[in-house]
Amino acid sequence: MLRRWLTRRAWTPRWIRATLALMLTSVALVWMATPAPSGASSPPLAAETPQPTPTPPGPLKADGGAPTTLPNAPLKSPEPPGAGNPTTSFPSSPPLVAQGMALYQNGCSSCHGILLQGQPGVAPSLIGVGAGPVDFYLSTGRMPLDNPREEPGRNQPAYTRTEINALIAFITKVGGGPPSPAANPAAGSLAVGFHQFVDHCAGCHQLVARGGLVVGAYVPALQQATALQVAEAVRMGPYLMPHFDAKQINQYQLDSLAKYVLWTRHPSNAGGWGIYNIGPIPEGIAAWFLALLALVLVARLIGERMTTE
Structure with missing residues (x-):
């Protein structure tokens, strides 16, 4: 026919x-x-449970410094926030630390060790990592991991917000580490964030943060990431991702980067489809x-x- x-x-x-x-x-x-309708081109800023608090200028050595040099230490040290940059505080109290200890023994110690020392070829030590990596991996559901040799991917969190706070309280109490960074998208610039994303992120995450594939890893999309998770990932460098200190990406650029990532949830398609x-x-x-x-x-x-x- x-x-x-x-x-x-x-x-x-x-x-x-x-x-x-x-x-x-x-x-x-x-x-x-x-052009496509752009009524939602600027996504609402996601509310985050922990609230940023200002950190007074000065060295961060007293807050824990770099991760331990003992065996099983992480291959990358989480970068601390720059001097005077805002940080994110998490609640801590003796009952919360005790709750976190019980949760850690049940769900984490089989890989990371009873005293956060890690196990060779299985999981790194958590001594000195600080609050940021713990919050990132738990709040995105990347931990606990069924198979420690698999790449951790975003899933539904296995713990509630209170339980995550308890684990953070326990791990930072025992292992120390730098404070978690903070990002305020409202204080950033969308144009600056776009340029920072192009320079540092788009090669793997794609220009509009839809993710992709690289050698040896799957690159996740970032549409579900919150501003705090963006800041934590930038300073920590999860999995194969590089990490960036305050000299490479300053606080204003970090705020702008978080603003751009949130914008990619509902981008303005000026060209049409x-x-x-x-x-x-x-x-x-x-x-x-x-x-x-x-x-x-x-x-x-x-x-x-x-x-x-």
Whole structure:
């Protein structure tokens, strides 16, 4: 049937076919160039349970310093916030520490050791990591991990917010470490955040933070990340991700980076159809296929098949 339709002689007059082809082409161009509705282009800032508190200027050595140099230490040391930069405080009390100890013994010690010392080839030590990495891995559901040799991915958190606070209280009480960073998207710039993301993040996470694949790892999408989790990941560098100190990404740039990541939840597609914002290469492929299909249809509408006598 398709072959008969493609090879039959056109019955429509030429001027009607030419007018129809011109109208279809115009409609297609207008549709592709029409901006998408941008009423939600600036996503609401996610409320976070822990609230940032100012840290007075000065060295952070007294807060725990770098992770331990003992065996099983993490390959990367979490970077502390810069001097005078805001930090995120978590509740701590003797009952909360006791609760965290019970939770740790039941859900964490089999891999990380009873005294946070870790196990070679299984899990790193948690001595000196501080609150940021603990909150990041637990609040994103990346820990506990069923198989310690798998890449931790975002899941539904296994613990409630109170239980996470208890684990943070216990681990920081026993192991110490730098305070958790903070990010305030309202204090940042979307343009600066975009440039920082392009420079430091887009190579793996894709330009609109939809994630992707790299050698030896899966790069997660960031649409579910909160501002605090963005700050914690930047300073800690989870899994294969590099970490950045306050000299590489200062507090204003960190605020801006968090603002941009939150914006990617509902980006403004100024060019029209965003195709789920999966990147320029898939978008280009889709455009080529659509263009080829449109050319075939237009050619069939305005052309004629000549039959041999």
